[in-house]
Amino acid sequence: MxxxxxxxxxxxxxxxxxxxxxxxxxxxxxxxxxxxxxxxxxxxxxxxxxxxxxxxxxxxxxxxxxxxxxxxxxxxxxxxxxxxxxxxxxxxxxxxxxxxxxxxxxxxxxxxxxxxxxxxxxPMGIYANTVKSVDQFQQGATIAIPNDTANEARALSLLQTAGLIKLKPEFDLAKGTVNDVISNPKNLKLKPVQMTTAVRVKKDVDAIVLGNTLALEGGLNVLKDSVFREPADQSxxxxxxxxxxxxxxxxxxxxxxxxxxxxxxxxxxxxxxxxxxxxxxxxxxxxxxxxxx
Missing domain, CATH: 3.40.190.10 (Periplasmic binding protein-like II)
Structure with a gap:
């Protein structure tokens, strides 16, 4: 990169x-x-x-x-x-x-x-089991996100950037939670999990949102394996x-x-x-x- x-x-x-x-x-x-x-x-x-x-x-x-x-x-x-x-x-x-x-x-x-x-x-990435792009997620798909405050907010921001959800205009990028979701057209089930266990639960959900260090340790490369990832810019x-x-x-x-x-x-x-x-x-x-x- x-x-x-x-x-x-x-x-x-x-x-x-x-x-x-x-x-x-x-x-x-x-x-x-x-x-x-x-x-x-x-x-x-x-x-x-x-x-x-x-x-x-x-x-x-x-x-x-x-x-x-x-x-x-x-x-x-x-x-x-x-x-x-x-x-x-x-x-x-x-x-x-x-x-x-x-x-x-x-x-x-x-x-x-x-x-x-x-x-x-x-970059944090979205890793899916079967779909190749975020627009292919089915209604009611389950997506695991980190359960610690900062990374939960970061994951939700990424899901919004991917067009999957919409957050409150005043969403706190450091402390926001799933309670700040105001639109979820596909009724995605957002499941907070301990970030260090996310790779292990990947097979039990439709997708996981994960930081790159833990993804690499789980055999995932954000540049090759994610269906969506954060841009590297001022945002x-x-x-x-x-x-x-x-x-x-x-x-x-x-x-x-x-x-x-x-x-x-x-x-x-x-x-x-x-x-x-x-x-x-x-x-x-x-x-x-x-x-x-």
Whole structure:
């Protein structure tokens, strides 16, 4: 997939520099290639599924050490814990969510998570068992959608874009629910399910609406297997993925450097090959997304 999003995509040159501060509790000292000692800041990053492989790859790059970072990567499957562990300080940074998911989390929790870098956009898709296009769905067809707040709203928005339903004009793209459906010409049965189980229930429904990471893990490619998918443009800006840290740490330059590492050409080549081009790089300042609440 070619880089899209207009102003959201940048071809900026990344400059990574090593940290030279005194060792702290979360810092280690290692010898660099010249034999001198370099102070590294240990960063505990938590991600999920195949995305974890990206960060494990980054953790092993010499550029990561050159940036003064000793990256420790953990895989978790519980989306709530992915945020609460960062907000509480148990983990330093997470890499799994989009801006709308972050907004929904922060709206419901006292301890906030802040975005420090953008990573990619990957389209959500509609995957059907028998039909080849959305206009072929029969009356009363059952479509499984994610049951978590942000992704339920995103799935409903996608179904509206596909022409299957109509939502209230004031539909909240971060917190909207099935109760906001005002027109459903085919009387589709919208069935909220836990997103991580959606691929397993695919055979029991007529279609599922699913994010790309979980789709890939279930053997589905949004570019080839979906009957409809989100466009990669300004209308899907709030679905750009990010690195999240505790609110108190949002100005720590180490996390900015971590975001820069993600956009190294060798990392992007790894991501493109591993995910078959379904993760579109977005390298843009966080200030471009401050309107997403």
């Amino acid at each position: 070619n880089k899209l999003f207009g102003i959201l995509l940048s071809a900026s040159v990344l400059t990574l520099s090593a940290c030279g501060n005194k060792p702290e509790q979360n810092q280690t000292s290692k010898e660099n290639d010249t034999g001198s000692t370099q102070t590294l800041k240990t960063i505990k990053l938590v991600s999920t599924g195949a995305d974890t492989d990206i960060w494990k790859y980054i953790s092993e790059l010499p550029e990561t050490k050159q940036a003064g970072i000793d990256l420790k990567v953990t895989n978790l499957t519980d989306y709530v814990v992915l945020n609460t562990s960062v907000a509480s300080g148990e983990q330093d940074v997470n890499a799994f969510q989009s801006f709308n998911y972050l907004a929904a989390y922060n709206a419901s929790n006292k301890e906030k998570v802040a975005a420090v870098a953008t990573t990619y956009f990957e 899907t800006k709030l679905y750009v993925n990010l690195l999240g840290v505790a609110e108190a740490n949002k100005n720590d330059p180490a996390y900015t450097k971590l975001g820069e590492l993600y956009h190294l050409p060798k990392v992007q080549q790894f991501v493109t090959e591993k995910f078959s081009g379904t993760k579109v790089e977005v390298n843009q300042p966080i200030s471009e997304f401050t309107d997403i609440k």
